Amino acid sequence: MRLLIAMMKHETNTFSPVRTDWQRFLDWGAYFGADARRAYEGTAMPMGAYLKLAREIGAEVATPVAAEAMPSGRVESAAYETMVNAILDGVRQGCDAAMLDLHGAMVAETTEDGEGTLLERIRAIAPDLPIAVTCDLHANLTDRMVRHSTALIGYKTYPHVDMAEAGEQVGRILLRALAGEIRPVMAWEHRPLLAQTLRMGTDDEPMRRLIAMARDEERRGLLAATVFGGFPLADMSDAGMSAITIADGDRNAAAAAARRLMDAAWERRQDFLYAHEPLDQALSRAAAATEGPVILLDHADNVGSGGTEDVMTVIRAVLAKGLRDVAVAAVCDPAAVQAMARAGVGATVTLKIGGKTDMPSIGLKGTPLEITGKVRTLTDGEWIVRGPMYTGVTVQMGPTAVLDTGAIQIVVVSRHHEPWDVGVFTSVGIDPASKRYLLLKSRIHYRAGFALLAKATITLDGEGVTTSDNSKLEFRHLRRPIFPLDRLNAPPEQD
Numbered sequence: 001m002r003l004l005i006a007m008m009k010h011e012t013n014t015f016s017p018v019r020t021d022w023q024r025f026l027d028w029g030a031y032f033g034a035d036a037r038r039a040y041e042g043t044a045m046p047m048g049a050y051l052k053l054a055r056e057i058g059a060e061v062a063t064p065v066a067a068e069a070m071p072s073g074r075v076e077s078a079a080y081e082t083m084v085n086a087i088l089d090g091v092r093q094g095c096d097a098a099m100l101d102l103h104g105a106m107v108a109e110t111t112e113d114g115e116g117t118l119l120e121r122i123r124a125i126a127p128d129l130p131i132a133v134t135c136d137l138h139a140n141l142t143d144r145m146v147r148h149s150t151a152l153i154g155y156k157t158y159p160h161v162d163m164a165e166a167g168e169q170v171g172r173i174l175l176r177a178l179a180g181e182i183r184p185v186m187a188w189e190h191r192p193l194l195a196q197t198l199r200m201g202t203d204d205e206p207m208r209r210l211i212a213m214a215r216d217e218e219r220r221g222l223l224a225a226t227v228f229g230g231f232p233l234a235d236m237s238d239a240g241m242s243a244i245t246i247a248d249g250d251r252n253a254a255a256a257a258a259r260r261l262m263d264a265a266w267e268r269r270q271d272f273l274y275a276h277e278p279l280d281q282a283l284s285r286a287a288a289a290t291e292g293p294v295i296l297l298d299h300a301d302n303v304g305s306g307g308t309e310d311v312m313t314v315i316r317a318v319l320a321k322g323l324r325d326v327a328v329a330a331v332c333d334p335a336a337v338q339a340m341a342r343a344g345v346g347a348t349v350t351l352k353i354g355g356k357t358d359m360p361s362i363g364l365k366g367t368p369l370e371i372t373g374k375v376r377t378l379t380d381g382e383w384i385v386r387g388p389m390y391t392g393v394t395v396q397m398g399p400t401a402v403l404d405t406g407a408i409q410i411v412v413v414s415r416h417h418e419p420w421d422v423g424v425f426t427s428v429g430i431d432p433a434s435k436r437y438l439l440l441k442s443r444i445h446y447r448a449g450f451a452l453l454a455k456a457t458i459t460l461d462g463e464g465v466t467t468s469d470n471s472k473l474e475f476r477h478l479r480r481p482i483f484p485l486d487r488l489n490a491p492p493e494q495d
């Protein structure tokens with residue numbers, strides 16, 4: 001048996017001004033052939049799970065590519081073709097089945113359905129190839145993705161701490177199908193529902209209930225059941241919530257379960273809306289907190305959803321409010337890091353940090369923050385994740401410095417990185433548990449590494465391309481009508 005195992009991942013925020021060229025994939029991790037296998041073997045990623053399964057059954061393995069970039073704007077066509085062509089070449093060389101580690105919300109310059117187009121092109125070469133696919137919980141599922149795969153599954157957690165489990169589950173379904181033990185059939189459903197990311201945490205309602213329902217469907221006999229929160233910042237026609245189910249031979253059972261899941265989501269649609277609080281009011285609550293660490297979320301500049309990581313609005317407000325003992329992760333500003341490196345550890349510097357990026361899609365101009373502080377730490381920004389999300393993966397934040405004003409310590413990085421693991425602080429000598437406040441440019445993923453430390457969490461409404469304020473976003477490609485942009489009361493007829 002020869003298995004093709006590959007990864008191609010990007011969550012595309014079509015409002016983000018951050019370029020997604022091939023270099024951005026190289027910055028996070030892009031590998032070909034044996035290097036791809038070496039990079040992900042033993043990791044808690046779907047790709048790691050696929051490799052483990054292949055070893056278990058003694059399969060011959062081809063790993064044409066494993067590439068992921070942190071969320072940002074549309075994937076440039078050269079980068080997209082580099083990954084797709086590597087996979088297609090692998091398919092042409094011959095394989096009995098494919099296991100793919102995808103995201104599900106990739107928009108490329110040439111196609112709004114990055115994953116569906118890849119799968120369609122694979123099937124154009126090998127029409128009957130059995131294909132297993134994992135997608136992120138934030139996938140925007142399309143009919144093309146479903147039509148051109150054999151078994152498709154998503155993560156059941158946000159933060160995503162079950163990536164390997166999802167890979168193993170769908171990989172085993174494919175292997176059992178190849179052995180003739182089962183006959184997977186899929187059904188999927190969506191509703192005109194654009195849920196907000198801040199309301200998709202799987203420890204909270206309404207997602208907790210929906211995920212529990214999906215697990216119930218599996219306990220009652222389905223091979224897999226997935227609820228996708230969707231990615232509302234990818235302006236493409238199919239963006240939004242969906243569900244997909246896999247049954248053994250019984251298409252009606254799969255369809256009925258997918259419908260139950262989406263009916264439940266639609267019923268709770270009001271609960272998928274984020275309630276805004278004025279920034280100053282939220283900061284007053286933070287100032288009144290007596291026990292730390294209190295997590296402060298600069299969620300409108302969430303790096304892990306395409307934020308530029310250099311919007312200074314919330315940091316400026318935190319300073320103005322006089323909060324002290326704050327550690328910030330992170331501001332992306334390579335020039336500021338270089339200036340601090342030139343000055344050296346211990347030097348006092350006055351810098352304009354952040355605010356280097358304009359965001360035409362939301363009419364926001366970058367505004368740097370002039371700040372004076374001591375250069376506390378300089379590192380190469382490399383560390384290995386030990387926490388529950390991306391476990392074992394090496395993080396490359398690029399040259400990194402800590403600027404310490406006395407009141408706040410700002411981790412300044414050269415490459416975009418969402419703070420979901422304490423390593424973002426410990427790698428630069430900051431003990432997050434000892435801080436009064438941790439100001440994170442994150443929305444939900446921070447919980448993977450910080451939930452156990454946090455005494456309280458306060459969301460701060462700043463500015464940026466991951467805003468939860470829909471009135472700031474101009475959707476051009478999204479199917480309409482859709483809730484909540486066009487306040488619908490009943491779902492339109494499903495086709």
Ligand SMILES: [Zn+2]
Nearest residue numbers: 136137138160
């Ligand atoms: Zn995600």
